[in-house]
Amino acid sequence: LKVRNMSKSAKGSIANPGTKVKAKSGLNRSILNEAWHKFFTYLEYKLKLKGGILIKVNPKHTSQTCIKCGHISKDNRKEQEIFKCIKCGYKANADHNAAHNILRRAGLARMACQANLIRGRQQEPA
Numbered sequence: 141l142k143v144r145n146m147s148k149s150a151k152g153s154i155a156n157p158g159t160k161v162k163a164k165s166g167l168n169r170s171i172l173n174e175a176w177h178k179f180f181t182y183l184e185y186k187l188k189l190k191g192g193i194l195i196k197v198n199p200k201h202t203s204q205t206c207i208k209c210g211h212i213s214k215d216n217r218k219e220q221e222i223f224k225c226i227k228c229g230y231k232a233n234a235d236h237n238a239a240h241n242i243l244r245r246a247g248l249a250r251m252a253c254q255a256n257l258i259r260g261r262q263q264e265p266a
């Protein structure tokens with residue numbers, strides 16, 4: 141989750157004013173009132189108790205990247221719910237496609253950590 145992106149203002153500019161500014165302002169207030177650091181600390185604590193691990197991944201382009209061919213484009217996601225790759229034609233539920241990209245990044249981050257442990261170096265998952 142990118143809290144900064146989630147809580148961006150909807151005001152726009154004088155030349156290009158935004159819409160639903162008051163509603164977005166209220167939503168931003170709710171998002172910013174959450175204690176995100178506390179949430180992640182508690183989540184990590186609970187995961188350790190259950191034998192799991194918390195892996196943070198960079199969410200950039202996870203909703204625009206095709207899981208079949210790796211092509212990245214905003215045009216892959218013209219509709220909110222549907223992902224359709226403009227390069228290979230792969231079509232799926234947009235959330236399902238993004239979840240696969242996140243899972244792949246988490247797996248790669250974990251493999252990088254294990255490889256570094258084998259070599260005797262420590263690295264936090266990115």
Ligand SMILES: [Zn+2]
Binds near residue numbers: 208210211226227228
């Ligand atoms: Zn594709």
